[in-house]
Every structure is written in C-alpha cells, then in structure tokens.
Amino acid sequence: MSERSPLTLADGVTLSLESWGPADAQITVVLLHGWCLDRRTWHHQIAALSRMTPEPRVIAYDTRGHGRSGSTRLTSATLGQLGDDLAQVLRHVAPDGPVVLAGHSMGGMTIMEYAHRFPDEFTSRVAGLLFVSTTAEGHTHTRYGLPPRLATLMRVGETFGAGLLARSGAWRPHRAVLPALRPALRWLLFGDEYEDAALQTTIKSVGRTTLRSIGGFRASIGDQQRLDTLTRLGDLPAAVLVGDRDRLTPPPCAEGIADALPGTELTVYPGAGHMLILERHEEVSSVLSAIVTQAGSAKRTPRAKRPRLRRAA
Template sequence: MSERSVLRLADDVALSVETWGPADAKVTVVLLHGWCLNRRTWHHQIAALQKMGEAAPRIIAFDARGHGRSGSTRLGSATLGQLGDDLSEILRRYAPEGPVVLAGHSMGGMTIMEYAHGHPEEFAQRVAGLLFVSTTAEGTAHTRYGLPARLATLMRAGETLGAGLLARSGAWRPHRAFLPALRPALRWLLFGDDYEDAALQMTMKSVGRTTLRSIGGFRTSIGEQQRLDTLARLGDVPAAVLVGDRDRLTPPPCAECIAEALPGTELTVFPGAGHMLILERHAEVSAILTTIVERAGASTSGERRRRTRRARKAATASPSGKAA
C-alpha cells in the first residue's frame, strides 16, 4: 500500500506525493516523470521495485508542479531550474538521510540535471545511482521529430508559437472532448513500432491533467537547457542512459552525448521503441533500474564523501565561486 500526501512549497504550490516502503529502507528511489505526464507513468517500475524482497527500496513519486494532481504554477516558475529546487525540497522532506537513486524520464531527467547543477554538494552527498530515460542535456539541439530538416524547422516554429499561446492560458486543462483528436498525433510523436493501447490511453489521460500554462510554459526552459558540463563533473555515479531508436523528441544522439559526458554510464538503445520507453519497454527499463538500486545499496558513504569533495573543488574552481 502507498501513502499519499501533499507538500506545500515556499511559493504555495502544492505537490502531490506518493510513497511506498519504509522510511528506513537502505536506498530511496525517486521517480520523476516527463513533460505533460504524471507519476502514474512509472507504475510498471514501481511494481518491479516492490518485488525486490529485502532489498526493496523506499519509493517516492510525485507530480511536478502544474502536472497531475499537483497545483498549478505561476508562469515565471515554469522552469527546469524551479523543478530542480522542488526535487531538493522533496528529498529534504521525504528522504533526509541515506543513499538515493534518481530516475528521470524526459523532463524528469532534465530535472535531475538541474538539481545537480543548482545543488552540487547536496547531490554528491546523497545520490548513489542515476537512470536517464528518453531525455537530453542539450535542449532541442538534436530534435528533428523524425522529419527532414526543413520540415523539422517549420514544426519547431509552430510548436514554439503554440507553446507561447498556451502559456498564457492559465490553469485551465485540455477539455476531455478534445483529447481523442490528439490521439493520432500523440501516437506518432511519442510511441514507436510496438505499444499497448493502455500505454497510449494513460499518456492521453496524463496530458489531459496538465495545465495549459505548464504545457506551454515549460517549453522555453526545456528547449534552452545546456547541462553537459554539469554531467561531466558528477564523477563515478552508477548510471544508465536509455533511448529508443524511434524517439522523435530525444533521439539517440541526445543519449549518446549524455553517456559521453557522464563517466562510466551504460548506454542502451532499444530498436523500434519511441519516447515512452517506461511504458513501451517497461520490463527492460525495470530490470535496469533494479540493478542500479542494487549497486546503490552496495555503495559506501566513503564513495559519496569523495564525490562531495570533488563537488566542492569544482565549485571553488568556478569564477563565481559556484558550480558553473
């Protein structure tokens, strides 16, 4: 059984949080969902983690601001940097001690990078494992939507214009009568060759629970993020990067650049899969995640202290005295 609670942040946004397992578990896993999605997209991985027996971790999953059951956000707070700060507060309140594994899908992976960038020493002290799924550290630099370059440029321009309009639409959510019309577009954009209809239905419902302000508002921050340098400073954290070769939003070059920047990272490319790997290839993703959790459980506090010292040195070396 899970426990549900609400975390009210400093700017009065209420985050809907769900936890499983004892607070004193050896490892805590935090699951971060993608843009326009919610925590339920991780349900396969949650079930797999609960089956780990005595090694089962404490699990924390929450809806990002403006998504799912969480409260709406102001437009000025619809940024990845704010999501990184929200993650820091989640850890402070729900997992104040012990090693942590962070798993992020799409925008969730970008949130992890922002947390590492904005809270480098805290990250080094706490994080013992990472899973990046269908994400990028370079904004939309590699995004072509699976289209020829000229068409991709036109589509990006239309997406940017539409996002600007939606961002000014407030806390309204897409009308349920409009969602069936989105089905073909979402299926093409987010899924690969083989998928379950239940996965597409869940994705559509998730989009329907996202505020229009969040659908449009986060687009600028997502498109502009550049965090390869941050990844390069993280050191020897056990990590894996997963991507589908039919991913039209964060194609394989995104994952390849992350794997090159983060030492020791294992890269897996899934043939025929799209952007929704945690639903399309849920068994494989779950197996990789449980392996990372097992490795995190075997990590030592000494290893984390060494990463902390490296984070301090990196911050000191920056001209501003902060991690760049």
C-alpha cells in the same frame, strides 16, 4: 500499499506525492516524470521495485502544474524551478540516506538541474542515476523524425503554439478534446509497437496538465545545456536508455549524456519511441533495479571511463 501525502513548497505550490515501501529502507528511489505527463507513467517500475529484496523506498510525485499537483505561475514554469522543487522534496521526504534518481524526459532534465544548482547536496546524497528518453542539450538534436526543413517549420509552429498556451492560465485540456489528440500523441511519442493501455495512460496524463504548463515549460526545455554539469558528477552507477524511434530526444541526446557522464552504460532499443518506460517497461525496470542493487552495495565494482553501448533486442 502506498501512502499519499501533499507537500507544500516554499512558494505555496502543493505537490501530490506518493510513496511505497518501508520508511527505514536502505535506499530511496525518486521517480521523476516527463513534460505533460504525471507519476502514473512509472507504474510498471514502481511494481517491479516493490518486488525487490530488500525493498527500497520509492517516491513519485506530480510536477507542479501536472497531474494532481497545484498549478504554477508562468514565471516558475522553468527547469530551474523544478530542480529547486526536487531539492525541497528530498529535504522533506527523504532527508537521510542514499538516493537513486530516475528521470524520464523532463524528469531527467530536472535531475540535471538539481545537480547543477546543488552540487554538494547532490554528491552527498545521490548513489545512482537512470536517464530515460531525455537530453542535456535542449532541442539541439530534436528533428521530430522529419527532414531538416520540415523539422524547422514544426519547431517554429510548436514554439508559437507554446507561447499561446502559456498565456491560457491554469485550465486543463477538456476531456472531449483528448480523443482527437490520440493520433498525434501516438505518432510523436510511441515507436513501432505499443500497448493501447500505454497510450491511454499517456493521454490521461496530458489531460491533467495545465495549459500554462504545456506551453510555459517549452522555452526552458529547449534552452537547457547541462553537459558540463554531467562531467562533474563523478563515477556512480548510472544508465542512459533511449529508443531509436524517439522523435523528441533521439539517440544523439542519449549519446551526449553517456559521453559526459563517466562509466555510464547506454542502451538503444530498436523500434521504441519516447515513452520507453511504458513501451519497454520490463527492460527499464530491470535496469533500474540493477542500479538500485549496485547503489546499495557496500563495495562497488570499478567502472570503465567510457560508456558501453548496448543495442537491445
């Protein structure tokens, strides 16, 4: 059974937040969704965490301008602001005890921003990390699965389109338009195999994102560079997961994170795309549960200083 509670941030934006599990749990897990998505994309992992013994507390919320949360001003559609938002969420909803942060796509970038802007707070609170289909290098490695010249043209078109959408206000895509987006979203976000329910969840999430957020966050996402931040985080239970068919944050993005963050295990999933938390939800849930278990252990096993690459079946 979950508990829903709105949280109004310092600038007046209200986040739609949901929590599961005992309030006095030893570990709190915070799940951060991707750009143009919402907290529903984590539903498989939430179910898996609720079956753990002892059960952790789980918190998931819709980012400003996404899902059921309030819209954002264009000037606040930045990763830096999302890092500030995460800090406020932790202070108000999980002020004590160790925290495991799991981020998909923009959610992973939000975690890096939080670490960059609040390093002491991060060090004192965070006991485990999971980065899924994300990057610390903006659009450096993004080629959309296309040849370089076509990728450059697509980025120009995407950037121009994002600028137009950013000025379109707090409107959301009309539901009549969503079925037309299905082929594009399937190609861009999914790999070789996927369940139709996963694609439907993704389409519905896009439909709840304001046009201002769809376009407004694009510049910040493309510009972020946080490898240096990762190198200063120290050695803690962490994993980086990516699909080898990911057209937005391909394996080189994950490799950069794993190289920068000491002891991190990198896993590449053949045939999987960007929506790894839906496409390979059992594997992602298993990795996240293992991190939560290790984060809650009084004695941590010494970890290697170089990442271990594992190619999943």
